[in-house]
Amino acid sequence: MVVFSGDLDKAIAAFIIANGAVAMGSKVTILFTFWGLNILRKPEKVSVKKGLVDSMFGFMMPRGSKKLKLSQMNMMGLGAKMIRSVMKNKNITSLEDLIKSAMDSGVEVVACSMSMDVMGIVKEELIDGVKIGGVGYYLGEAEDSNVNLFI
Amino acid sequence: MVVFSGDLDKAIAAFIIANGAVAMGSKVTILFTFWGLNILRKPEKVSVKKGLVDSMFGFMMPRGSKKLKLSQMNMMGLGAKMIRSVMKNKNITSLEDLIKSAMDSGVEVVACSMSMDVMGIVKEELIDGVKIGGVGYYLGEAEDSNVNLFI
Amino acid sequence: MVVFSGDLDKAIAAFIIANGAVAMGSKVTILFTFWGLNILRKPEKVSVKKGLVDSMFGFMMPRGSKKLKLSQMNMMGLGAKMIRSVMKNKNITSLEDLIKSAMDSGVEVVACSMSMDVMGIVKEELIDGVKIGGVGYYLGEAEDSNVNLFI
Structure with missing residues (x-):
């Protein structure tokens, strides 16, 4: 899978599919690129030396899964x-737990190196356990895979 | 296919691809999830007992294919x-006819059970002929499929 | 691949994947449909006789890759x-060069004939080397392909 989007709803969909596929015995690799990188950011500010533009990007984009917006009807975060809250009331696993569960069960979470470069995000700012890889790595995995999605 | 989006233009694209694939002899299964569920809602209000949040969701989201917005240049519905109107003038099948034709020719239209739960939508509110299924069902079909898209 | 979106960031992602796949020895076909058609428009105005609605569409949609917007944080083009500018500073190939390189190395760039009809865009308005094809052509290629993405 390629996760390009950094929307909360699409991130949830991606990780539900990933967890489902792993439960059914498949191997799953997800490349997080562009806005999708934000899903993998640590929630706390990490002290890194950056240029002005890189800092601006970092400041303007949501820091981590808890800050993501909906792709529709976001209404300023409401x-x-x-x-x-609905997911919690109906006992559906939260995005954070879906991510944890996916990584614990061996879903390969790869941050796109070129996107990290463009957006000025470094490895230290990403949650633990994330690998760094390029489009070549993704394509190699995709060729061997039965189901490919761009989310 | 997974149809996550509830945009008019993406719904049209999904059903054009589905009808094309069926015409070429393929078996097609589409899982409608999140906003995509709205494409399958009946246009009339269905009387169902719901909690407050479920009712709010139902009220705020477009009820059925005729209420969908464009993903871009929607301009308040214009x-x-x-x-x-352009599609009609140029004799291109409308979304409603594309849906009917797809279902008549055996495209499997599946509503994602977890999304129905989250958004508080029940089977009675969906058009006739829709099946209910989970991500597991989709993944089983996807594994056997040659072309997989996330729309 | 199907490129449905006309966003700058998604266009870049599509062509990075396409160039990567070609470099790894794969055959790549991309169907540009709906807003994706705008990526293929020539930057200059092409003199074609059109009806009012077709002209309006042509006027309102971005003419060519340099006019594309971001899917998020576009901020009126900023x-x-x-x-x-970041991509340039970090020596990442621009979208225009990615398109050129893809076409030079044999990526098949196909404009969706039905979308051209809906949006009133004619072959003369598209950059050189673009083929015209329908969803049937795409599906035929997709069936033979290992990796399918809807962007």
Whole structure:
């Protein structure tokens, strides 16, 4: 899978599919690129030396899964809160637990190196256990894979 | 296919691809999830007992294919009307006819059970002929499939 | 691949994947449909006789790859400029060079004939080397392909 989007709803969909596929015995690799990188950011500010543009990007983009917006009906964050609260009330695993569960069960979470370069994000700013890889690595895995999605 | 989006233009694209694939002899299964569920809603209000949050979701989201917006240049619905009128003038099948034709020719239309739960949508609110299924069902079909798309 | 979106960031992603796949020895076909058609438009105005609605579409949609917007944080074009400038500073190939390189190395760039019809775009308005094809052509190629993405 390629996760290009950094929307809360699409991130949830991606990780539900990933967890489902792993449960059914498949090997799953997800390349996080562009806005998708934000899903993998640590929630706390990491002290890194950066240029002005890189700092601006880092400041303007959501830092980590808890800050993601909905792709529709976000209503300044209210929609995102509503979805999270509904999921909790209906006993559906939260995005953070879906990510943890995916990584614990061997889903390969790869941050796109070129996107990290463009957006000025370094490895230290990403959650633990994330690998760094390029489009070549993804394509190699995709060729061997039965199901490919761009989310 | 997974149809995650509830945009008019993406719904049209999904059903054009589905109808094309069926015409070429392929078996097609589409899982409608999140906003994509709205494409399958009946246009009329269905009387169902719901909690407050479920009712709010139902009220705020477009009820059925005729209420969908464009992903771009929607301009408060004007863009959607324009596209529909252009398609009609140029003798291109409307979304509603594409859906009917797909279902008549055996495209399997599956509503994602977890999304129905999150958004508080029940089977009675969906058009006839829709099956209910989970991500596991989709993944089983996807494994056997040659072409997989996330729309 | 199907490129449905006309966003700068998604266009870049599509062509990076396409160039990567070609470099690894794969055959790549991309069907540009709906907003994706705008990526293929010539930057200059082409003199073609059109009806009013077709002209309006042509006027309102971005003419060519240099006019594309970001899917997020576009900020009236400032975001798009920022991404382009960052890519230049970090020596990442521009979208225009990615397109050229893809076409030079044999990536098949196909404009969706039905979308051209809907949006009133004619062959003369598209960059050189673009083929015209329908969803049937795409599906035929997709069936033979290992990796399929909807962008």
